[in-house]
Amino acid sequence: MVNENEEQILKALHQDLAKPKFEAILSELVILTNELHYAISNLRSWMQPEYVSKSLATRFDDCFVQREPLGVVLIIAPWNYPLQLLLLPLVGAIAAGNCAVIKPSEISLATENLMAELIPRYLSQDCYAVVRGGPEETKALLENRFDHIFYTGSQSVARSILQAASVHLTPVTLELGGKCPGFIYGHVNIVAAARRLVWAKFFNAGQSCVAPDYLLCTRATQDTLVPALRQALEDFYGTNPQTCPDLSRIVSPRHWTRLMNLLGRSKGKVVVGGESNEEDKYIAPTVLVDVTEDDALMEEEIFGPILPIITVESLEKGIEFINCREKPLALYVFSDESSVINMVLEKTSSGGFVSNDGIIHMSLPGLPFGGVGGSGWGSYHGRWGFETFSHRKACMLRGWALERLNGLRYPPYRDDKLGWLRWTCVIDSN
Amino acid sequence: MSREQEAVARARKAFQTGRSKPIEYRIQQLKNLQRMFTERQKVISDAMKKDLNKSEVGTQLYETMGLEGEINLALKKVKEWAAPRPVEKNLLTLSDTVYIQPEPLGVVLIIGAWNYPWAVTIQPLIGAIAAGNAAVVKPSEVCVHTAKVMESLLPLYIDKELYPVVTGGIPETQELLRQRFDHIFYTGNSAVGKVIMEAAAKHLTPVTLELGGKSPCYIDKNCDISIACRRVAWGKYTNCGQTCIAPDYILCDPSIQDRVIAEVKKSIQDFYTDNPKTCPDYGRIINQRHFKRIMALMEDSTIAVGGDNDESDCYIAPTVLRDVKPEAKVMQEEIFGPLLPIIPISSLDEAIKFINKGEKPLALYVFTPDDKIINKMKNETSSGGLLANDCLVHYSVSSLPFGGVGNSGMGCYHGRFSFDQLSHLRSCLIKQLKMEGVNNMRYPPHTPKKLGWARFFILNSVDLGWAGRMALLAVLAVVAAVVIQNYLL
Numbered sequence: 001m002v003n004e005n006e007e008q009i010l011k012a013l014h015q016d017l018a019k020p021k022f023e024a025i026l027s028e029l030v031i032l033t034n035e036l037h038y039a040i041s042n043l044r045s046w047m048q049p050e051y052v053s054k055s056l057a058t059r060f061d062d063c064f065v066q067r068e069p070l071g072v073v074l075i076i077a078p079w080n081y082p083l084q085l086l087l088l089p090l091v092g093a094i095a096a097g098n099c100a101v102i103k104p105s106e107i108s109l110a111t112e113n114l115m116a117e118l119i120p121r122y123l124s125q126d127c128y129a130v131v132r133g134g135p136e137e138t139k140a141l142l143e144n145r146f147d148h149i150f151y152t153g154s155q156s157v158a159r160s161i162l163q164a165a166s167v168h169l170t171p172v173t174l175e176l177g178g179k180c181p182g183f184i185y186g187h188v189n190i191v192a193a194a195r196r197l198v199w200a201k202f203f204n205a206g207q208s209c210v211a212p213d214y215l216l217c218t219r220a221t222q223d224t225l226v227p228a229l230r231q232a233l234e235d236f237y238g239t240n241p242q243t244c245p246d247l248s249r250i251v252s253p254r255h256w257t258r259l260m261n262l263l264g265r266s267k268g269k270v271v272v273g274g275e276s277n278e279e280d281k282y283i284a285p286t287v288l289v290d291v292t293e294d295d296a297l298m299e300e301e302i303f304g305p306i307l308p309i310i311t312v313e314s315l316e317k318g319i320e321f322i323n324c325r326e327k328p329l330a331l332y333v334f335s336d337e338s339s340v341i342n343m344v345l346e347k348t349s350s351g352g353f354v355s356n357d358g359i360i361h362m363s364l365p366g367l368p369f370g371g372v373g374g375s376g377w378g379s380y381h382g383r384w385g386f387e388t389f390s391h392r393k394a395c396m397l398r399g400w401a402l403e404r405l406n407g408l409r410y411p412p413y414r415d416d417k418l419g420w421l422r423w424t425c426v427i428d429s430n
Numbered sequence: 431m432s433r434e435q436e437a438v439a440r441a442r443k444a445f446q447t448g449r450s451k452p453i454e455y456r457i458q459q460l461k462n463l464q465r466m467f468t469e470r471q472k473v474i475s476d477a478m479k480k481d482l483n484k485s486e487v488g489t490q491l492y493e494t495m496g497l498e499g500e501i502n503l504a505l506k507k508v509k510e511w512a513a514p515r516p517v518e519k520n521l522l523t524l525s526d527t528v529y530i531q532p533e534p535l536g537v538v539l540i541i542g543a544w545n546y547p548w549a550v551t552i553q554p555l556i557g558a559i560a561a562g563n564a565a566v567v568k569p570s571e572v573c574v575h576t577a578k579v580m581e582s583l584l585p586l587y588i589d590k591e592l593y594p595v596v597t598g599g600i601p602e603t604q605e606l607l608r609q610r611f612d613h614i615f616y617t618g619n620s621a622v623g624k625v626i627m628e629a630a631a632k633h634l635t636p637v638t639l640e641l642g643g644k645s646p647c648y649i650d651k652n653c654d655i656s657i658a659c660r661r662v663a664w665g666k667y668t669n670c671g672q673t674c675i676a677p678d679y680i681l682c683d684p685s686i687q688d689r690v691i692a693e694v695k696k697s698i699q700d701f702y703t704d705n706p707k708t709c710p711d712y713g714r715i716i717n718q719r720h721f722k723r724i725m726a727l728m729e730d731s732t733i734a735v736g737g738d739n740d741e742s743d744c745y746i747a748p749t750v751l752r753d754v755k756p757e758a759k760v761m762q763e764e765i766f767g768p769l770l771p772i773i774p775i776s777s778l779d780e781a782i783k784f785i786n787k788g789e790k791p792l793a794l795y796v797f798t799p800d801d802k803i804i805n806k807m808k809n810e811t812s813s814g815g816l817l818a819n820d821c822l823v824h825y826s827v828s829s830l831p832f833g834g835v836g837n838s839g840m841g842c843y844h845g846r847f848s849f850d851q852l853s854h855l856r857s858c859l860i861k862q863l864k865m866e867g868v869n870n871m872r873y874p875p876h877t878p879k880k881l882g883w884a885r886f887f888i889l890n891s892v893d894l895g896w897a898g899r900m901a902l903l904a905v906l907a908v909v910a911a912v913v914i915q916n917y918l919l
Contacts, residue, residue, distance in 0.1 A: 366517030
């Protein structure tokens with residue numbers, strides 16, 4: 001489906017987000033193809049019974065873990081990477097043997113239309129149904145019983161999803177967001193750091209759950225950082241980003257207004273960018289300095305091409321700043337000093353952690369992708385997706401012999417029996 | 431501030447000092463816990479006798495021995511479990527360090543149950559401590575004496591700020607649930623499980639729910655019925671049937687029903703004598719409310735063995751019910767008592783259909799010498815765990831994940847699973863700022879040539895093994911250098 005309809009997919013993504021072909025191919029098609037290849041090559045081994053270690057008492061028994069499908073899972077996707085975030089979970093669900101109800105986001109309308117048309121042509125409609133609609137339809141969907149709900153989106157909606165799930169004791173995976181800090185500290189190759197930061201931040205016009213939301217650095221670093229950011233932006237998007245085909249747009253007028261409102265209320269100083277155009281849903285890549293922690297831009301996840309820089313006096317203060325807030329989905333540290341990196345790693349928590357780059361950890365199927373605390377619950381990608389949508393059934397097959405040994409555990413209970421049992425159970429063949 | 435709020439706030443403050451994180455500290459606390467069980471065996475057993483009429487040996491066998499094993503395992507393995515776990519890389523990240531770092535979640539709430547109060551309250555605590563968390567321990571108020579013992583003993587041995595014990599009933603639990611936790615671990619029934627999950631929704635707190643259900647027990651007519659019934663009787667009547675994984679009911683061919691009844695009767699006599707009421711190894715129902723509940727379940731079924739009872743003593747004899755119908759009262763809820771209904775069923779397929787009509791149970795038991803039957807049962811039903819030819823004992827294998835599915839629960843624990851369940855597995859990618867040239871292929875302005883290279887580097891559909899990857903990396907480095915020089919700059 002993905003291979004045969006690449007043109008149409010790219011067109012739809014461009015319609016929804018003005019997504020540049022390059023970004024769309026890498027972040028929507030390639031990542032999906034990777035996940036599919038990975039699942040196809042490894043599925044058989046994932047499905048095998050996993051034999052586990054035993055004690056002396058269970059020496060002659062078969063003890064293993066058998067993965068099973070959960071049943072019918074619900075996948076709810078957001079609009080920012082409408083293909084990836086809809087189909088990557090689906091790969092895990094199918095690999096694990098489930099049926100799925102798939103709910104694409106109605107905000108990325110062109111992609112939703114395309115998915116509703118394409119998926120039934122390639123996958124069984126009975127097993128993998130596409131359901132379209134907005135908040136009302138989603139609410140109705142959630143009244144049904146599912147065996148797992150996989151939701152990517154915002155914290156506020158996640159709360160209602162969790163409440164709906166609790167009615168049926170349905171387990172959930174919540175891929176949420178938060179404000180992902182970018183911390184630049186110590187001795188650092190500022191040009192390289194700035195390029196990587198700019199790439200990670202303005203990819204998809206900042207509308208990524210793992211985009212560096214805001215930057216933390218000392219005043220001295222800020223002085224060298226801002227020109228480096230400016231240069232990188234110019235190298236990437238030219239002097240008039242609105243005319244550059246490699247920059248996305250904001251997904252909807254509502255979100256454009258939201259971002260412009262945040263920018264308007266901010267007390268920070270714009271040092272790069274700031275231009276915008278409502279009709280085009282365009283906001284220039286914008287950097288602000290002199291932003292304080294109670295600024296409008298620090299109230300919620302920005303999810304747009306606006307990058308506030310907050311100065312801190314020291315590494316400790318920076319870590320404290322990060323720890324006062326919800327655990328983010330990703331945390332980025334830029335430094336040439338490994339002691340700085342290790343300190344931040346040790347003293348903070350986040351879904352994922354990358355030093356000296358941004359976003360790229362998502363491309364590794366060996367790493368579980370998910371949040372912690374306010375940024376989410378559960379994870380997927382690669383084998384983690386398979387496990388998320390599976391039940392690990394503990395299986396133990398005993399024989400009929402050795403009933404004498406069992407005699408040790410039957411009443412009447414006696415101290416000497418207990419002694420023998422201790423010995424056989426506590427010795428671990430590990 | 432309420433007492434509950436204070437305990438949670440103190441635990442969070444203690445966690446934020448970072449002292450629960452170092453491995454040495456975790457090991458120290460676990461060792462202290464270990465000492466508690468060695469030194470206070472008598473106090474613990476006395477309370478268990480008062481709560482559930484459990485004998486001293488019974489307490490050790492079913493409660494503390496398992497915990498000692500888990501503590502030993504954690505002591506041996508915690509360093510390994512907490513260490514960074516390397517993962518495979520793609521071509522683009524070949525020269526980077528990629529691993530998963532287990533981290534504590536923060537403050538965990540552990541809500542225990544009354545049936546094996548030590549086992550189900552302390553085992554999650556072991557996992558919480560091993561994973562570096564703080565934990566608020568809320569023992570079940572239903573096992574009155576044991577809750578008191580936990581409240582008085584635990585602070586004497588383990589850090590009382592990091593691991594406070596908060597006792598109380600429903601209002602106190604509700605107050606606790608209003609606070610924010612980083613994980614809630616609940617053992618109990620499905621109805622309360624739903625309430626817990628709903629409360630957790632407020633703060634988006636992940637939960638582990640160890641619930642119950644009706645664990646079916648299928649006895650094939652061609653098996654050694656004597657041995658099967660012995661094992662089933664043990665599984666059923668231990669702790670007076672008040673075990674989340676007790677075989678709830680039996681499914682068997684009508685032709686063996688009489689034999690099954692006779693064999694179970696014989697086992698009951700062997701285990702608990704002719705008068706179980708006077709036998710020190712036979713337990714009691716936890717309280718009058720449950721006594722009445724269980725007695726009512728028997729009302730519309732035929733008693734084949736037992737049935738005698740004494741409300742003043744919360745005693746119900748080991749009981750077998752015959753020819754039970756699916757609509758009978760005893761089949762409408764988890765029994766959690768010493769009643770063993772037998773439902774005659776004509777074939778394995780019928781049994782599987784029957785089982786699948788109900789909620790997914792915590793455990794499923796099948797007694798048969800035929801591997802084909804075991805496999806059919808395993809493949810065509812779902813349950814937390816499956817045990818062939820015995821009852822309960824899969825619980826004691828710490829390398830097996832213990833937990834439910836669907837209505838019987840979510841999440842699992844025991845051994846390393848406890849550690850992982852109460853940890854955050856943080857994905858870490860450690861890069862350097864050099865080799866920036868290679869990154870150029872992903873930056874705008876985008877060109878088709880760059881796209882080709884980027885695809886190549888990111889697509890990881892080939893597994894070359896270490897040597898292969900090293901060779902490929904060397905070749906690629908050269909190629910990349912050439913490409914960068916000539917095409918991208």
